[in-house]
Amino acid sequence: MTRLSWREPVWFARPAHRLPFIAALTAAAVGPRCVRAPRPYRGGFALRCTITPPGIGACTVTIVFGKGSPEVPRVFVDGPTDSPHRYVDGSLCMWYPYDPPERRWQRSDGPVVLLGHIAAHLIREHWWRRTGEWAGDEAAHRTQTPQQETR
Amino acid sequence: MGHTDDQLVAVRAQIDAHDAPLKEARFRLQLVRDIVEGFTGALRTYRSGSLAHHTMNHPVTDGDGGLVLDRRYYPGLGPEGGGEPPTEVCAQLCALLGPEVRRTYPQARCSTSKRGPKLTFGAPIEDQDPTVDMVVALTRRDGAGLWIPNLHTDRWEASDPEGHVELFNAGPASLRQTRRSVIRLAKAWNKQFTEPGMASFHLSTLALEFVEPGGSVARALHTLFERSATRLERGQATPDPAGVSAPLKLLLARATVAARLRKAADALADALAHDDDPIAVQAALHRVFWKYVEDPHNNGLAQAAALLRSRRPVSTAALGIGGPAAVVATTRAYGGR
DSSP states (O other), rough: OOOOOOOOOOOOSHHHHHHHHHHHHHHHTSSSSEOOOOOGGSSSEEEEEEETTTOOOOOEEEEESSSSSSEEEEEEEESOOOOSSBBSSSBBBSSSSTSEEEEEEEEOOOHHHHHHHHHHHHHHHHHHHHHHHHSEEOOOOOOOGGGGGGG | HHHHHHHHHHHHHHHHHOOOHOHHHHEEEHHHHHHHHTTTEEEEOOOEHHHHOOOBBBSSEEEEEEEEEGGGTTTTTTTTOOOOOOOHHHHHHHHHHHHHHHHHHOOOOOEETTTTEEEOOOOOTBBBBEEEEEEEEEEEESSSSEEEEEETTEEEEEEHHHHHHHTTOOOOOHHHHOOOOOOHHHHHHHSSSSSSSHHHHHHHHHHHHHHOOOOHHHHHHHHHHHHHHHHHTTTTTBBOOOOOOOOOOOOOOOOHHHHHHHHHHHHHHHHHTTTOOHHHHHHHHHHTTTTOOOOTTOSSSHHHHHHHTTTOOOEEEGOOOOOOOEEOOOOOOOOOO
16 A cells, blocks of 8 residues: 655645634725635635725625645636636636746735735726726737738 | 817817927928938938828827939849848938038937938927938839838838828818827827837828718717727728738737727717717716826726836735735736637
8 A cells, every 4th residue: 555645735724824814804804704615626715805996896806725726816706707817717817927926926925915916907907998908017828910910 | 069079179189299399390300301302312302100191199209201212323222123221221321311410400310210210309399309210212113102121121111101191181171180180089099008009100091091071070080999990800901001011010919909999989989979968978088088088987997097007016005905005016917718
């Protein structure tokens, strides 16, 4: 019989890590509550809270950390989903995953900064829906070039 | 005239080029044209671009023109000659221009841009210091238009800048006036984006095609956005209005530019649908000209977008997050369905 090698538990498995995360969200007055993680992230850690970015109104935000990639938050928001920067499952594409750490959220930044990234993304989306302008940087992800136009 | 047209007049008042720098740009272009007419083999000079099309916006940045060389004086030059690239003749022209222009503008410098010599003058007027871009063009043996240089690829390309000026200044006076107003507004709309999706010439060409006689500026601008969006959504390119050069290219992905045009078209349609309600018109026009028309509801979205557009770290408090303030770094949004 082979023995499985020991693996460090994911960060949210420890109350010592999970509780301060929730406490920081409580201090930000966004009313966090733990919810069941969606099916693809079963066994993960999921929180729901409400933020009110300027000009948008209250949005219910679900932040999910899966067991497969526990350092990467998946963020789902109620409301309109048309956006140039969403993943196929509707979650927000807030940063380019291969950018340097200072241009991405990391867990050491804390949950309040994550909420800031979410609010900034929602403001940009809302503005884009109004005007067509993305108020910030974008990583190129479209392959179609002007040369591919037809006459 | 309804409220949409009224409020577009207010936008135009903000984007209109100021008289003094406009006059200065015209003077500088004429000075450079007078000098290059003495260049060996010069046939004629011409004005081109927004100065010649009467579609310059504030600030006045440049005056474009060209020098047409007689191909027979330069048998080695161009695709129909010995195939010589344009670099050398542009350098010769720059060597002539620099000292001559410095007689009038002591701080002037001559460098090169994509199409030929570029003059900077070092003499701002109202904080605007218009440059002059002089295209060195060759007559063509076969076909309409001229050969103009592309110094980035060191090749010659067929184009018809003189034909463009004729086209953009053609038609009845009322049509020309409406078309020019529409082009100025469309250029101002396009320039609001940190990365404009289209060259000004592209927008002007679309206006040439889509603006028809008899309508108001607001209706004509809506038509321009609407038909341009439809064209891009169908994957069609915009042909060169003179039919000489290749179809015009977009500066960003087609889907991005089409989405921008569609949103502008929808917002203008909203404004026109509520033309008797000034607040509704203002709210709709704010979606098109957000740098020129204030949001009448002022719910903080435009200010938040402006903050994020600056590409600087933003405080969580400014993003509506309570509790102890923290700083949110700038990121690059990614993904797309």
